[in-house]
Amino acid sequence: MKHIFSLFVLFLCGFSLQAEEFTSLSVDFPKVAAYTDATGFGYDLGTSWDGRSTAPFFFSVNVPDGNYRVTVTIGSKKRAATTTIRCESRRLYVENLATKKGELVTRTFVVNKRDSLFTDAKGKVDKVKLKPGEGGKLHWDRKLTFEINGEAPAIQSISIERDDQISTLYLLGNSTVVDQSNEPWASWGQMIPRFLNEGIAVANYAESGLAVATLIGQNRWAKVLSLLTEGDYVILEFGHNDQKTDDRPGNGAYYAFSHQVKMILDQCRQKGATLILCTPTMRRSFKDGVNQNTHKDYPAAIRDIAEREGLLCIDLQKMTGKFYEAMGEEDSKRAFVHYPAGTWPGQEKALADNTHFNPYGAYEIAKMVAAALAKSEMPIGAYVLPEFSQFDPSHPDAFETFHWNNCPFVDMTKPDGN
Numbered sequence: 001m002k003h004i005f006s007l008f009v010l011f012l013c014g015f016s017l018q019a020e021e022f023t024s025l026s027v028d029f030p031k032v033a034a035y036t037d038a039t040g041f042g043y044d045l046g047t048s049w050d051g052r053s054t055a056p057f058f059f060s061v062n063v064p065d066g067n068y069r070v071t072v073t074i075g076s077k078k079r080a081a082t083t084t085i086r087c088e089s090r091r092l093y094v095e096n097l098a099t100k101k102g103e104l105v106t107r108t109f110v111v112n113k114r115d116s117l118f119t120d121a122k123g124k125v126d127k128v129k130l131k132p133g134e135g136g137k138l139h140w141d142r143k144l145t146f147e148i149n150g151e152a153p154a155i156q157s158i159s160i161e162r163d164d165q166i167s168t169l170y171l172l173g174n175s176t177v178v179d180q181s182n183e184p185w186a187s188w189g190q191m192i193p194r195f196l197n198e199g200i201a202v203a204n205y206a207e208s209g210l211a212v213a214t215l216i217g218q219n220r221w222a223k224v225l226s227l228l229t230e231g232d233y234v235i236l237e238f239g240h241n242d243q244k245t246d247d248r249p250g251n252g253a254y255y256a257f258s259h260q261v262k263m264i265l266d267q268c269r270q271k272g273a274t275l276i277l278c279t280p281t282m283r284r285s286f287k288d289g290v291n292q293n294t295h296k297d298y299p300a301a302i303r304d305i306a307e308r309e310g311l312l313c314i315d316l317q318k319m320t321g322k323f324y325e326a327m328g329e330e331d332s333k334r335a336f337v338h339y340p341a342g343t344w345p346g347q348e349k350a351l352a353d354n355t356h357f358n359p360y361g362a363y364e365i366a367k368m369v370a371a372a373l374a375k376s377e378m379p380i381g382a383y384v385l386p387e388f389s390q391f392d393p394s395h396p397d398a399f400e401t402f403h404w405n406n407c408p409f410v411d412m413t414k415p416d417g418n
Helices: 188-195 212-217 220-227 253-271 298-309 316-327 331-335 359-375 379-383
Strands: 024-028 041-044 057-062 066-075 081-087 091-099 104-113 117-119 125-127 143-152 155-162 167-173 200-204 233-237 274-278 336-339 351-357
Touching: 066 081, 066 091, 091 104, 091 143, 091 188, 104 143, 117 220, 143 155, 167 188, 167 220, 188 200, 188 359, 212 220, 212 253, 220 253, 233 253, 253 274, 253 298, 274 298, 316 331, 316 359, 331 336, 331 359, 351 359, 359 379
Parallel strands: 104 200, 167 200, 167 233, 233 274
Antiparallel strands: 024 155, 041 057, 057 143, 066 104, 066 155, 081 091, 081 143, 117 125, 336 351
């Protein structure tokens, strides 16, 4: 029997949640204490909420690896509210939900939580080889963390229940896919949950600077492989960093890269999972009004693998090229981390990055991926919310209409990879 705990102030001091025993949890707000290892849940990252404040706040629960069905009651009996909910490292689930005074709205979604440990096929406990500083990020710790943000955020309760039956969509890629932790950086992988229903979980194993070779060498693919089950999906987008080692013997789009992708495909098939390929998002590189391919043979090699193996190929190279060209050479900067000095706290120099996206750019590209899944006639297409099943990158959403409440964490350090 699953245990559901309803938490009130008088119980907080005496109740302790042990991750290995977790099945489900229900929490009422704002009657929550600060997170401690002893209790295993609570307000986190130095924030709290009194029911009136409009500042963003964080709530964390200590849970083991897995997928968690989350039901949130949003709104306030005392005031109008506009609430956005992101999880782990800025992974978007509820976007700018407006509620009137006294109006309460329920939303349900599924969040994947992970840490770096896993058990391989031989029963040996192993570990993902995280990069320096990566282990401190919210998407690699032992907690499931919620960011409650928005113009005037308000929630009444959060209920969390482990779900071991749901299918998982695993994302493999680089800095254009990873859950970026800090403003002003963002990637499409952390936006895609917004466009999917609660029938599937998204587990983002992308990381800045990765190539397929380092995905494998750092045990990231081994971790995913240890979790893959029949009915799961894997989306793979590489090429940005892989091309930088083409001068080494045996490397190249049609050599080591294609071999490594084929190995991942074979292992997916052995597990009963479905691999989907993406060509890399284009860098912003205009010439005579046309955005130029800077990824050598990698987009063509990915298309060739997909055609040969009968795989869905989401051609982000073509779609992002149309997106940038539709915006134009100058306005396309608005999809990237292009900001004059002084835009962000501590920003002494201008930012002009033509590879990494800001939240608007990441959001638009995630829409491309969602629409491609919806059009694919594959079972995964049924998980795309109907209102996002169509999107034409030649007619993107106006930048001026996009609204994103920044999280409190800002870092001008450029992500690894280019």
